[in-house]
Amino acid sequence: MPWYEPWREVGQRVERDVRNGAALWQALNQCGVAPVRFVPHTDLPRGICYEQFISETGCCPTRESRHDFFNGLCWINFPATKKKLNQLQAQQITQYGIQPTRGVVRDALTLLDENAAFLCAPQALWEALAAKQWHTLFVDLRPLWRDARLVLFGHALLEKLLVPRKSVTTHVYRVKPPTTGIADLDHWVAGDLGVGKLASKPFVHLPLLGVPGWWAANGTPDFYHDRLVFRRPRAPIGSAE
Secondary structure, eight states: OGGGGGGHHHHHHHHHHHHTTOOHHHHHHTTOOOSSEEEEGGGSOTTOOHHHHHHHHSEEEEOSSHHHHHHHHHHHHOHHHHHHHHHHHHHHHHHHOSOSSOOHHHHHHHHHHHHEEEEEOOHHHHHHHHTTOHHIIIIITGGGGGGOEEEEOOHHHHHHTTSOOTTOEEEEEEOOSOOSSHHHHHHHHHHHOOHHHHHTOOOEEEEGGGSTTSOGGGGSGGGGGOTTTSOOOOOOTTOOO
């Protein structure tokens, strides 16, 4: 599927090693390019926060699961971004401790880590997406998608798309510069991330199967009439509908 194209090479290498008998954490380490060392999940001591353990030890506890398979691929494909996310998580934990709720910044970090996609797109597309003008975005401006680049990042999102559903929605993080490869994108996002920006909730929602070329059924405008997926913008408080 098109959303897995940037992940195919490394994913197939890890999958092959697992099929040949390696544990997932061993197969990920054999790629040799992540800024962490993958270890069995049992290495995570009780009472120690996952993010803090990674920050302090440089080790990433890994379960034998699809979720952790995609998380490992993210560490390999986006090493600078994953490292920055972990640093920011650890800083927030050090500053505020483990609270009953994560707080705005840790919530944003988790959303990005689990469910984000990076979009570089013409201004007209971005404005239509932010306004949830779905017909404009996907039908009227459909030719502009040739000039856009969408790369999935969240490992929970990648796992969900093993069984594609029309309702699968990502939190899009806008990337502005032209990029020539994943490495460029990785370094730009890592440099752009910061507490202030994350506190502003810099995401917009995108139903992924609406992206032109990503799902055959969206070739007809009727695909976008499903209001359970392509929802209208919320009306301002106090306004009448």
